[in-house]
Amino acid sequence: MKILVVDDFSTMRRIVRNLLVELGFSNPLIQEADDGESALAMLRTNAFDMVVTDWNMPNMTGIDLLRAIRAEPALKGLPVLMVTAENNRDQIIAAAQAGVNGYIVKPFTAATLQEKLTKIFERLAASGATA
Amino acid sequence: MDPMFDSELRDAFLAEAGDLVQRLGDQLIGLEASPRDSELLNAVFRAFHTVKGGAGFLAVEPMVQLCHHAEDLLNVARIGQLLIDAERMDALLEALDLLNDMLAALAGGQSMAMPPQGLLDRLSPAGRGGQAPKPIAMPVMPPPGDGPIDDAEFEALLDSLYGGGAPGAPAASPAPGGSISDDEFESLLDNLHGKGSAPGASEPPKSPSSPHAISDDEFEALLDNLHGKGAAPGAVHAAPSPTSSPAPAAPASRQAAPPENTVRVDTARLDALVHRAGELVLVRNRLISLAARHGDETLALAAAELDRVADALQTAVLGMRMQPVGRLFQRFPRIVRDLSRQLGKEVELVQEGEGTDLDRSLVEALADPMVHLIRNALDHGLEMPEERERAGKSRKGKVTLSASQRGERIVITVADDGRGMNPEVLRRKAVEKGVIDDAQAARLNENECYELIFRPGFSTAATVSDISGRGVGMDVVKTRVAELGGTLQVRSQLGRGSTLELAVPLTMAIQRVLMVRVGARLLALPLSNVEEVFELAPGQRQWLDGRVVAAHRGRALALADLGGWVGVDGAPGSHVVVLHIGHLRLGCLVHAVLGREDVMVKPLGPLFEGVPAVAGATVTGDGRLALVMDLAGLSASDGQLLPSLRISA
Numbered sequence: 218m219k220i221l222v223v224d225d226f227s228t229m230r231r232i233v234r235n236l237l238v239e240l241g242f243s244n245p246l247i248q249e250a251d252d253g254e255s256a257l258a259m260l261r262t263n264a265f266d267m268v269v270t271d272w273n274m275p276n277m278t279g280i281d282l283l284r285a286i287r288a289e290p291a292l293k294g295l296p297v298l299m300v301t302a303e304n305n306r307d308q309i310i311a312a313a314q315a316g317v318n319g320y321i322v323k324p325f326t327a328a329t330l331q332e333k334l335t336k337i338f339e340r341l342a343a344s345g346a347t348a
Numbered sequence: 349m350d351p352m353f354d355s356e357l358r359d360a361f362l363a364e365a366g367d368l369v370q371r372l373g374d375q376l377i378g379l380e381a382s383p384r385d386s387e388l389l390n391a392v393f394r395a396f397h398t399v400k401g402g403a404g405f406l407a408v409e410p411m412v413q414l415c416h417h418a419e420d421l422l423n424v425a426r427i428g429q430l431l432i433d434a435e436r437m438d439a440l441l442e443a444l445d446l447l448n449d450m451l452a453a454l455a456g457g458q459s460m461a462m463p464p465q466g467l468l469d470r471l472s473p474a475g476r477g478g479q480a481p482k483p484i485a486m487p488v489m490p491p492p493g494d495g496p497i498d499d500a501e502f503e504a505l506l507d508s509l510y511g512g513g514a515p516g517a518p519a520a521s522p523a524p525g526g527s528i529s530d531d532e533f534e535s536l537l538d539n540l541h542g543k544g545s546a547p548g549a550s551e552p553p554k555s556p557s558s559p560h561a562i563s564d565d566e567f568e569a570l571l572d573n574l575h576g577k578g579a580a581p582g583a584v585h586a587a588p589s590p591t592s593s594p595a596p597a598a599p600a601s602r603q604a605a606p607p608e609n610t611v612r613v614d615t616a617r618l619d620a621l622v623h624r625a626g627e628l629v630l631v632r633n634r635l636i637s638l639a640a641r642h643g644d645e646t647l648a649l650a651a652a653e654l655d656r657v658a659d660a661l662q663t664a665v666l667g668m669r670m671q672p673v674g675r676l677f678q679r680f681p682r683i684v685r686d687l688s689r690q691l692g693k694e695v696e697l698v699q700e701g702e703g704t705d706l707d708r709s710l711v712e713a714l715a716d717p718m719v720h721l722i723r724n725a726l727d728h729g730l731e732m733p734e735e736r737e738r739a740g741k742s743r744k745g746k747v748t749l750s751a752s753q754r755g756e757r758i759v760i761t762v763a764d765d766g767r768g769m770n771p772e773v774l775r776r777k778a779v780e781k782g783v784i785d786d787a788q789a790a791r792l793n794e795n796e797c798y799e800l801i802f803r804p805g806f807s808t809a810a811t812v813s814d815i816s817g818r819g820v821g822m823d824v825v826k827t828r829v830a831e832l833g834g835t836l837q838v839r840s841q842l843g844r845g846s847t848l849e850l851a852v853p854l855t856m857a858i859q860r861v862l863m864v865r866v867g868a869r870l871l872a873l874p875l876s877n878v879e880e881v882f883e884l885a886p887g888q889r890q891w892l893d894g895r896v897v898a899a900h901r902g903r904a905l906a907l908a909d910l911g912g913w914v915g916v917d918g919a920p921g922s923h924v925v926v927l928h929i930g931h932l933r934l935g936c937l938v939h940a941v942l943g944r945e946d947v948m949v950k951p952l953g954p955l956f957e958g959v960p961a962v963a964g965a966t967v968t969g970d971g972r973l974a975l976v977m978d979l980a981g982l983s984a985s986d987g988q989l990l991p992s993l994r995i996s997a
Contacts, residue, residue: 226398228361232405235357273397275390302401306497313505320502324404336503 219246219263223256223270223282224300229323233269233300239327240334253277257285260292267337269298272308280315287316296337361402362455363612368395369451370678372444376437377681383425383432393422399447411450414463417471418443424473434689439470441682615708618668625658625665626948632658633945633969662946669709673751673760674702676711680722680749687726694733694743695726700750706758710852713832714760717825721762721848722747724822729764729846739843741765756854757834757876763847769840771797781805798838798846802826830929830980833859833876852876859949861966863942863974864925867916870974871938872947872966877979879926879933881941895994898924898935905935908982908993913961914975929979945969949976 220237224230230249238244248263250256254277256270268286272279279299286292296318301308304322312320319337321330372395379388400415418440424430432440446463453460497505632654639651677699688695706714730736730745737743748763774797775789783803784792792800800806804823829836834852853859853876861872862881888898889907897904909920921939928934947966956962961981968974982993 225394226364226402228357228364228402229398229405231357231360232402271401273394275394302397302404304497309497309502310505313502313509318506323401324407336499340506 218242218266219248220267220269221248221250221256221259221265223250223253223268223274223279225251225271225274227251229271229300236325236327236330237269240331253279253282253285256282260286260295261289265295267296267298269300272299272301272312280312283312283315283317296341298333298337358406358454361406362451365399365402366451368399369444369447371395373441373682374678376440376444377685379432380434380437380685386426389422389426393419393426396422406454408450408454408460410460410462411447411454413468414443414447414450417463417468421471421473430473435470439467441686442467443471618708622665622669623948625662628658629662629946630948630967634967634971637969637971666707667705669707670705671708671711672702673704673706673711673758674699676706676714676718677702677749677751679715680718683719683722684726684747687723691726692732693726693730693745695730696744696746698746698748700748701752704751704753704758706751706852707854710758710832713828714850714852717828717836717850718760718762720822720825721850722749725762725764725766725846725848729766731767735767739767753854754851756860757851758854760850760852761847762850763845765845768842768844768846769798769801769838770842774798774800778803778806795839798840801838802836827980831978833874835928859947859976861945861947861976862925863945863968864910864923864936864938865940865942866911866914866921866938867918869914869916870942870968870972871910871914872945872974872976873925873927873936874963874977874979875944877927877929879928881923881925884922884924884937900924900926900935905933907935907937910936910938910993912994913982913992927979929982934982947974947976 220242222230222233222237224233227249230251234244234247234249237247248259248265250259252274253270256268257277259265260268268282270279270282277285283297283299286295286297293316297316299312299317299320300323301312301320302323309317309320318340319333321333372392375388375392375395379385379392382388396415396419400412400419403411403415421430421436421440422432425432430436443463446467450460632651635647635651636655639648680699681697684695684697725747726745730747731739731741733743736745746765749760750763751758751760753759771792771794775792778784778800779786779789783800783806801822802825804821806821806823826836829850829852832852834850837849837851838846839849840846853874859872860875862875862878864871864873882900884898888900890897890899890904892904896907898907899905905924905926907924911918911920920937923938923941924935925938925941926933926935945968947968949964949966952959952962952964961978963976963978966974966976
């Protein structure tokens with residue numbers, strides 16, 4: 218499973234990567250981008266299976282990245298997990314409207330991340346079954 | 349608390365957060381000047397936000413709280429509902445200071461207290477009684493709903509948006525015999541939006557009116573309803589299974605992680621590298637000298653090659669230690685801002701040449717002396733706004749920091765356009781304070797009068813203020829600069845302002861020295877202190893005021909015998925090396941001047957600690973030992989030469 222972790226704070230990328238590895242994802246398959254723009258460039262050239270992105274980033278924010286992904290035919294089915302600092306209703310509703318698959322509030326543990334991922338894949342599975 | 353709290357992660361966080369916080373100081377000052385700069389507001393907001401996120405993972409609750417409050421205030425400012433005024437800026441800057449302390453505490457493994465409630469209150473957007481921001485008008489999202497959203501709500505929201513499918517997936521049309529009936533979907537919408545109101549095409553779904561509109565149980569039931577109990581996950585998107593992660597589809601090397609252009613290196617490792625490069629330079633020097641002695645052409649060629657490579661390596665390694673002087677400057681806007689508020693003066697700080705590179709150790713070593721010079725310029729140099737107006741100047745005083753490279757030296761000036769210094773006043777004060785006597789005072793020229801401010805025990809301030817009078821005089825600054833192999837000079841023009849010019853050698857690791865011989869001993873004199881070299885003509889030596897001097901360039905140059913200092917018997921040499929040491933000019937007598945050399949100074953070890961004027965030792969090109977002198981140590985704190993330097997004859 219190839220995962221792109223997007224955050225402008227490299228420590229945070231490292232944290233997310235560590236957690237994903239802790240959950241059993243393959244470390245070499247996890248790649249990193251430091252903002253929406255570079256993430257989008259990587260998504261266009263490489264096949265990824267999931268994006269975990271921070272919300273607040275310079276240049277291109279997480280929500281803009283999400284919108285760009287949904288607007289691009291080749292990428293629009295890509296699951297996106299949004300990392301937010303706040304459990305802010307408005308933000309999350311906006312993200313849901315933009316097509317986010319899940320959200321997770323910092324700080325989180327591996328268990329919470331697992332839970333969120335499970336939910337995302339359950340839903341994907343469901344939509345796959347109905348497609 | 350957090351299983352991932354390991355020291356490696358903490359170090360990474362400290363380094364990265366440290367960078368952010370360092371920039372934050374500058375950004376906040378910039379923000380005060382242009383409080384509506386949205387880009388700056390965003391950057392400042394994001395910095396607090398990012399540090400908070402990282403601190404959360406490290407479970408550093410005080411830091412999370414502090415950043416959270418600062419971020420809140422900035423967020424309200426960011427959406428244009430509040431202006432960061434001077435008082436709020438005070439609070440933000442205080443928060444920044446506290447954040448710095450917290451980072452230091454985290455680095456030192458110390459515990460930290462929660463931020464004081466007083467500060468948090470001042471950071472609160474509504475902090476100053478009754479100034480609560482107007483409720484945010486949200487044209488798009490109807491009820492602002494400050495409450496957090498929970499998982500159940502989010503899932504329900506997704507359901508309402510995609511009918512149980514995943515975003516981006518083919519539209520999940522309710523399949524015949526499928527997972528959700530029209531009735532069920534209607535009831536879900538009712539649940540979400542209240543009976544009757546449906547999300548229109550142009551109207552986004554409203555958020556649930558209460559944070560707990562759906563309980564977890566209800567949500568589970570709903571999911572069952574949507575997917576059918578025990579519905580197997582589809583084959584297309586399997587749930588992630590750690591044990592069966594697919595093999596890499598493509599070689600990972602095609603596009604590796606985003607290009608990392610910089611690598612953080614521990615400064616100790618950098619210093620070790622500089623050290624090794626320095627040793628290589630020493631070996632090179634020996635080899636060149638060997639090759640010259642043996643007249644072996646192939647050896648000379650190889651030595652020349654090594655010479656070239658070692659030179660390039662040395663330059664590259666030293667370059668790695670270089671930092672733009674802007675790093676030194678960046679703390680000053682804050683200091684100037686705080687000071688000018690405290691003094692009631694209006695000050696504009698101008699910076700020039702921030703890109704000039706300076707040895708890292710100098711950036712740190714110069715910080716305190718520079719702070720003092722700036723304090724001095726603001727406190728003593730600049731006048732009060734009214735006084736400036738009366739003198740026909742603008743109310744706002746100007747302090748200019750500039751840096752430039754001149755040959756092997758970096759010159760930093762602190763210039764103010766304030767009242768300037770009056771030589772007569774300085775002369776009188778110096779006599780009053782017993783720094784010099786009347787006769788000496790009468791002999792001083794204008795420039796020498798200005799130099800009086802560097803004498804111990806001299807301070808022109810009528811009252812010792814909180815700002816400059818911290819027990820540190822300009823003499824201490826001058827001494828410190830001299831210890832760094834630098835010089836400090838002052839120029840002034842009455843009514844127009846003063847300029848302090850600080851010059852330091854480009855680098856500290858490898859010193860360019862003048863090698864001299866005294867008796868059989870070799871001494872390395874830092875070239876940055878050397879003004880000139882000349883040979884004493886017969887009869888040039890004279891006695892003046894009980895000291896031996898040489899008449900040189902129309903002035904009396906005090907002479908000192910380095911032989912006496914290193915314990916060499918016999919007559920002093922006739923070669924004179926003119927050194928400037930702080931405000932002292934001194935002609936040192938040596939037996940021979942051997943030439944310039946780049947040397948790496950090796951410390952002598954604890955046995956020799958505290959021996960004045962010795963910086964260390966080095967190995968010369970021909971393999972001999974030379975003492976590297978720390979010339980600032982040749983004169984005692986009262987400006988008097990060490991007794992052993994006196995010429996008795």
